[in-house]
Amino acid sequence: NVAHGLAWSFYVGYLKLVLPELEKQVRKHYSETGEVLSSVRLHILLPLSAAATTRLEEVDRNVLFHQNLPELQLDRAGVRRRVYKHSIYKITDQNKEDYYCVAEYATPVLTLYQMSQDSYAGFSASDRRQQVLLFYTTLRHILETSLECRNRYRLILLDDEQAEPHYLSRELIKTL
Amino acid sequence: NVAHGLAWSFYVGYLKLVLPELEKQVRKHYSETGEVLSSVRLHILLPLSAAATTRLEEVDRNVLFHQNLPELQLDRAGVRRRVYKHSIYKITDQNKEDYYCVAEYATPVLTLYQMSQDSYAGFSASDRRQQVLLFYTTLRHILETSLECRNRYRLILLDDEQAEPHYLSRELIKTL
Numbered sequence: 135n136v137a138h139g140l141a142w143s144f145y146v147g148y149l150k151l152v153l154p155e156l157e158k159q160v161r162k163h164y165s166e167t168g169e170v171l172s173s174v175r176l177h178i179l180l181p182l183s184a185a186a187t188t189r190l191e192e193v194d195r196n197v198l199f200h201q202n203l204p205e206l207q208l209d210r211a212g213v214r215r216r217v218y219k220h221s222i223y224k225i226t227d228q229n230k231e232d233y234y235c236v237a238e239y240a241t242p243v244l245t246l247y248q249m250s251q252d253s254y255a256g257f258s259a260s261d262r263r264q265q266v267l268l269f270y271t272t273l274r275h276i277l278e279t280s281l282e283c284r285n286r287y288r289l290i291l292l293d294d295e296q297a298e299p300h301y302l303s304r305e306l307i308k309t310l
Numbered sequence: 311n312v313a314h315g316l317a318w319s320f321y322v323g324y325l326k327l328v329l330p331e332l333e334k335q336v337r338k339h340y341s342e343t344g345e346v347l348s349s350v351r352l353h354i355l356l357p358l359s360a361a362a363t364t365r366l367e368e369v370d371r372n373v374l375f376h377q378n379l380p381e382l383q384l385d386r387a388g389v390r391r392r393v394y395k396h397s398i399y400k401i402t403d404q405n406k407e408d409y410y411c412v413a414e415y416a417t418p419v420l421t422l423y424q425m426s427q428d429s430y431a432g433f434s435a436s437d438r439r440q441q442v443l444l445f446y447t448t449l450r451h452i453l454e455t456s457l458e459c460r461n462r463y464r465l466i467l468l469d470d471e472q473a474e475p476h477y478l479s480r481e482l483i484k485t486l
């Protein structure tokens with residue numbers, strides 16, 4: 135089951151490393167810019183369609199890239215000073231109020247999407263939706279029992295297949 | 311099957327993106343430093359034990375970190391200017407001859423290692439070796455049919471469980 139391994143990989147190879155450092159990067163950002171974020175959590179977006187776009191603006195114009203947080207550099211598996219970073223987005227609601235938060239798609243969902251496109255992978259579009267759900271439930275269980283990650287994230291499952299133009303900003307604001 | 315998804319993730323999320331750019335980074339490195347590498351391929355190390363150490367020196371003192379190649383920056387899944395880079399290692403043989411090449415462990419192998427350590431994953435040490443082999447064979451098949459990756463890598467399976475102190479430098483030099 136592809137999604138099971140991808141959820142574990144996302145946890146041990148990424149969230150377990152970056153989430154404990156997130157608050158420090160947000161504080162560093164504040165001391166460099168004076169900007170306060172609406173939340174110190176990483177907002178992890180999981181679209182049911184697995185269509186993780188390159189930039190969040192492509193999905194909702196009320197979600198605009200603001201700036202990147204300071205980088206984290208780690209030596210990993212032979213790569214010296216591998217870089218980990220997150221992007222801050224400005225979210226605008228219907229009353230033109232602005233909120234700033236750290237958000238990104240769960241990268242492994244992009245793997246599911248691209249596997250369903252490559253005929254060699256033997257992975258259909260209907261397998262894909264089921265695997266996104268399995269990824270979500272597996273990841274949620276792992277994170278709930280993880281001391282390193284506790285209270286440092288929001289897992290946002292997005293039913294984006296019949297969605298109206300501002301569903302992303304609306305879903306993000308709900309969690310802030 | 312965990313390894314199957316990890317091999318696809320490693321290909322669509324990494325090798326397919328970085329291998330087409332590798333030769334350009336090696337040429338940029340040459341124009342900045344005058345240094346010529348013994349190979350323009352990415353040497354991807356797969357230890358059967360799944361023990362992908364942080365730095366290659368930890369395994370063999372004849373493999374020393376030299377410098378990183380120039381970085382590649384890409385917008386991916388909501389993260390702006392995500393950084394991809396590789397490390398150049400200096401390999402010394404028994405005749406004290408030096409070779410320079412780009413090498414790293416296949417990071418997903420670390421996921422297999424850490425899953426076998428986390429009781430919640432339900433993944434034993436013997437599952438792990440079998441999964442490393444499955445990762446290797448799946449990845450080899452994907453890469454053999456990939457136009458983007460053709461001739462730009464070396465996949466090096468390492469039987470590191472009973473290995474002598476300089477097996478890593480020896481295996482790398484064999485491929486150069």
Ligand SMILES: Nc1nc(=O)c2ncn([C@@H]3O[C@@H]4COP(=O)(O)O[C@H]5[C@@H](O)[C@H](n6cnc7c(N)ncnc76)O[C@@H]5COP(=O)(O)O[C@@H]3[C@@H]4O)c2[nH]1
Nearest residue numbers: 143144147148218241242319320323324393394395417418
């Ligand atoms: N958003 C985000 N930012 C990151 O910096 C990052 N780094 C990893 N991940 C995701 O976490 C999980 C575990 O990562 P791992 O390193 O074991 O496997 C990685 C790793 O083996 C390789 N890879 C990706 N980016 C790099 C990189 N910069 N350097 C070396 N290897 C890399 O290709 C695999 C798949 O990468 P992604 O498909 O981007 O998603 C990964 C994966 O789902 C990230 N996700």
